[in-house]
Amino acid sequence: MGSIGRARLTGFLCRLCTEMSRVVIHIYGDHGRRINLERKILKYQPVFVSPTDLLPKAICLQCVGRVERNYKLLKRLKHANGILIKLGKSPVGHQDSDEYSSEEDDIADDLKDLLKDL
Template identity: 45%
Template sequence: MGSLERAMLCGFICRLCSEMHRVVLHIYGDEGIRLCVSEKISRYLSINVSQSDPLPKTICSNCLERLENQHKLMVVMERASNLLKSRQGGQGCGH
């Protein structure tokens, strides 16, 4: 258990999958902030991450990729929904 505790202190445990990784992204580091990682986690996963909570503040590349793919999917769906709504703009179904 000592190595797991040490990994958590050093930031090698992913906040999302809880697995140990050699390479992680710090959620509140420059790149994590640029990518809005904490906001995406909150929005798409309903997990609240804050700088003051005692849990890891890192995310592995696999989870980051999945999170980014979810974000891209949601952006496409929101655009499509807005486009369809704007096209309908007062037009009925023709019935």
């Protein structure tokens, strides 16, 4: 049986995929805070992270890329949905609703302009 004194860590355990990696981003480190990693995980992933939990606080670069791609995809889907709702004016569950933001008005106008050029 080996001793704990001879144990060698070969990297950090990724919080999301549980793989060991030598290069990670710490969720609450400078880079993790700069790219809003905690918010993107909490809001767009089925994972709860907290600075006080006892689980790893590092994410491998592959998972950082996955979180970023998922975040961008979900933002794009939400944006596209807003445009389609505005163009349709009566989406399911929103009949007779004029509760659209001015940002959605701008998006719809931009889309109409783009469609004219096609």
